[in-house]
Amino acid sequence: MCRWMWFAPLLWGLTAAAAEIYVAKDGDDGAAGTLKRPFATLVRARDEARKWNTKGPVTVYVRAGVYDLPETLKLEAQDSRVTWRPYRNEKVTLTAAQTVTGFTPWKAGILKAQAGALHSRQLFYRGRRQHLARYPNYDPQNPYAGGWAYADGKPVPMYQEIPGETRNSFTYKPEDARPWAHPQDGEVFVFPRYNWWNNIVRIQSIDREKRLITLAGNCSYPIRPGDRYYVRGLLEELDAPGEWHWDSRSGTLYFWPPDGAKNPAVQLPRFRNIIEIGKGATEITIRGFTLEYFDGSAIQLTGAVRCLIAGNTIRNGGDYTGSAVAVNEGRDNLVSGNDIYEVGSHAISISGGDRITLTPANNVADNNYIHHTGVYYKQGVGISLRGCGNRASHNRIHHTPRFAIQFSGNNLVIEYNHLHHMNLETADTGAVYTGGRDWLGSRGTLLRYNYMHDSLGFGFENGRWVTPHYSWGIYLDDNTGGVDVIGNIVVRAYRGLIHLHNGRDNLIENNIFVDGKLQQAEFNGWTDQHRYWKTHLPTMIAGYNSVKDQPAWKNMRNMHIAPEQAVLPGGLIMSGNVFQRNIVYYTQESSRLFGSRNLSLEHNRWDYNLYWGGGHSLRIARGGNLGEWDFQTWQGAGQDLHSLVADPLFADAAKDDYRLKPNSPAFKLGFKPIPVEKIGPYPHEYRASWPIAAP
Structure with a gap:
């Protein structure tokens, strides 16, 4: 129940007695719109609902069949408080198609x-x-x-x-x-x-x-x-x-x-969007349909408030641009329980909120099942999460050409998602990705209790295409700062399980990292002579100046440091990162513990971690002329002084069961159990299918 409390006003509102309007394939727009005398078109039902929704909620019931709409169904402020759904779970398909x-x-x-x-x-x-x-x-x-x-x-x-x-x-x-x-x-x-x-x-x-x-x-x-x-x-x-x-x-x-x-x-699709919900529209529900054969979005919300997109099957649509479900701005909208697959670009995109004042939009993508995105656009992701104060939770996402989730914004929450078999067609990528070239991104964001595995990557090596290749699990790119990565399980990625690329002020805590191929984690910084730093510094200064006097931003971690003040003695930049109480486990002798470059050990901290390399020596690549260190040298430099090297005692690592046995040494270091039973989709009346049957 707690998952839905934020949306309670809408849910309770829909329990009131509602006017009912009916649409059927054999209906007549000149009829009364009743169960026995239904309308023939959704547009006629929409226009009729406008006569009733000022008096109370309205439900439009659509009878079984395939409805090839002649044009986009546009819903505006005057269409608020209307629920659209099939009658008694009949199979209803809405398309933008023409049949030849x-x-x-x-x-x-x-x-x-x-x-x-x-x-x-x-x-x-x-x-x-x-x-x-x-x-x-x-x-x-x-x-x-x-x-x-x-x-x-x-x-x-x-x-x-x-x-x-x-x-x-x-x-x-x-x-x-x-x-x-x-x-x-x-x-x-x-x-x-x-x-x-x-x-x-x-x-x-x-x-x-x-x-x-x-x-x-x-x-x-x-x-x-x-x-x-x-x-x-x-x-x-x-x-x-x-x-x-x-x-x-x-x-x-x-x-x-x-x-x-x-x-x-x-x-063949004949127009881009099947349904558009416009600015000022409030408490509109689209629930239980199949939507397909469109060129843009199945459902697009722009500036809408407290709308619900739930239990739909959305497939076979979208070209290079657009998202199957697009929530553009607005607030308190919920996209939940949908099955989305075989789409041209993104499955779900979420934005909204005010970055300057850190006012949240509270738009949410929850409990969706997403796979096979990016048919045309190979950066087409499962969920694109942007803006301020939005959330992606309890989703399952797999078979994407690049990231499963891409985020950019502030105070975002990404939690309880199951992400796997992503990055099938691209390189230099991750299961979850963000970049921070404006100094502000993605500060205040929380990545918590996600399970991500098999971040593959795809690239050209020695004259042939290979996979896995050049991919990470969690990828905090290009100066990303102020992100909390807590309680995640990240398993099998080629380049490493997490990468901080010149990151600053990030907290990496209580995670389980398993079997990175080249290394388990990578910490690569820039110097003040790096072309990226020089190129992006004006943008970072402008970003910082746009919010530095805002009261909400004064509570952000280390935001008292301006970009031009961030360069450390010796020209290094990467600072303020903490890597603590994590479990790092790998079995290949050829793998390293960490890779690093241009990294100040005085201004970043590792401690209270549990490491296990299968009994092999733990090696850290330091980059440049620093060569490769063993773990004793690493500790001699002041890092991981309270950490342990020991088997974490997983329940059954061979079967990807990373729960800890009661006598795990991780608990002595303050590690807290990860609630694996809550990760991924869950049964709910909004789910389009249950149990989920993965292809």
């Missing part, structure tokens, strides 16, 4: 139909997203490393700057020359320079003599030799089952059904 039929044979197994004007780059058949015709073809046997072409040229180091680089052209290899009649119809799907995320950019021209593709817009970074890409949207590349193409000149839709069907019915 009437296919005739074209050639081979390819069919064609007249479709007129289309505005989407997505096509669905029998509930599955199909591939826009592409070169090279998608490889289902090797979905991440297969199906790519590579920019030509001599590879250069990723982090080496090259003067004169452009972000809108690249050279292709001779074997990738293609006889496209209309290359301007095509788009390049590419990971430029860093393997962080991708861009999708239309082709402007091709110089076949120079083998040069010029794009109609810029990518995030220059496209360098060896960067992977494919080209999509050209008729000549429709050569495999499951591919499709739309000819904008003739309005003809071409499709090769994967099952050989002769007269298929396919769905």
Whole structure:
């Protein structure tokens, strides 16, 4: 019950006697909107509800069936206090789709139909997203490393700057020359320079003599030799089952059904958002629907208050931008119990609150089950948490191309989440990620009681794509400060289980870190000569000055130190971090305890920790000319003076059971048990499915 107390006004409000309005597939908008004489459309029901919701709450019941909406259902302030839900748990699907039929044979197994004007780059058949015709073809046997072409040229180091680089052209290899009649119809799907995320950019021209593709817009970074890409949207590349193409000149839709069907019915989104809830809307509930076939968001809230999005199944929608559920600003909104999967970008995005005054928005994503995000945008996360005073809790998230949760803001709470098998397509990444280049982020944030494991990472090493690669569990990047990381269990990540990248004032306490491959934790600082420090210092000063006189900010840890005052003697910067009462456990002799660089041991502290390296020597990489230290040297420098080296006595580490036996030496150091039984989703009337059946 305590999980829902913040939302009690809405929940209690809905228990009052409510007017009832009904919609059915065989209804009539000229009818009365009753159970026996229902309306036919949601818009008619909305307009009728406006006559009643000033007198009390209203419930719109939708009868079973698939409703292909002709346009976005827009709900405003005048639509407040209305609950939308299926009648008696009947199966109701809302879509933004148009259905195309009437296919005739074209050639081979390819069919064609007249479709007129289309505005989407997505096509669905029998509930599955199909591939826009592409070169090279998608490889289902090797979905991440297969199906790519590579920019030509001599590879250069990723982090080496090259003067004169452009972000809108690249050279292709001779074997990738293609006889496209209309290359301007095509788009390049590419990971430029860093393997962080991708861009999708239309082709402007091709110089076949120079083998040069010029794009109609810029990518995030220059496209360098060896960067992977494919080209999509050209008729000549429709050569495999499951591919499709739309000819904008003739309005003809071409499709090769994967099952050989002769007269298929396919769905294409015709507008971006299925439902929009606007500014001033209050206490609107969207509950229990299936929403699919959309290009932007299934449900988008902007400036709404005390709205509930619960128990929905949201799938098969979203392109490069947008979130399946987007909560933009507003306050006291709850996104709970939804199943969200196969979406183009983010599953849930949350923002809101005032950073200057630290006024919380209290927007919450709780008890959702999320998987297979980022179909098009490879930084598409499970939950994007921003703003001030918002929360992500009790969610299960897996199979994401990059982070499971990305956060940026202040006084955020990320707790009781189960995150696993993330970072499947990118590198330099983490299960949970934030950056702090403005000095303020993400101060006041709490990461507590999360279980995250198998943060994989994906990258190119020695001429081949490999996983795991270059990933962490918890990644506090680029000067992140003032974050509390307490009571988390982090298991199996390639580069390390936590990374503080020039972080300051972070508290890492009472966590369990298990089996990082290269090292267990990484603490890499900058100097005042580092290009990132020089580049971002003006932004950090501006951020600090924007809040330094605000009363709420005076209670933030070490906010009396301005950025220009943060440089330590010798030019080091990273300071104020505390790593205490943690359990660090690993078994590979080749693994290190810590990696570090540009780290002042006088201004950061490690103590009361329990370490176990399987009986092997504990090694700490110090970077630069400091080499590698053993644990005795580390203690001789004043760190971990009260820590122990001993087996923590897990219940069953081989089965990922990291509860502690009663005689664990960790308890002597003040370690407190982690409430593992509370982590992840839980049964509740809002859950779209229970038990959760992972694919």
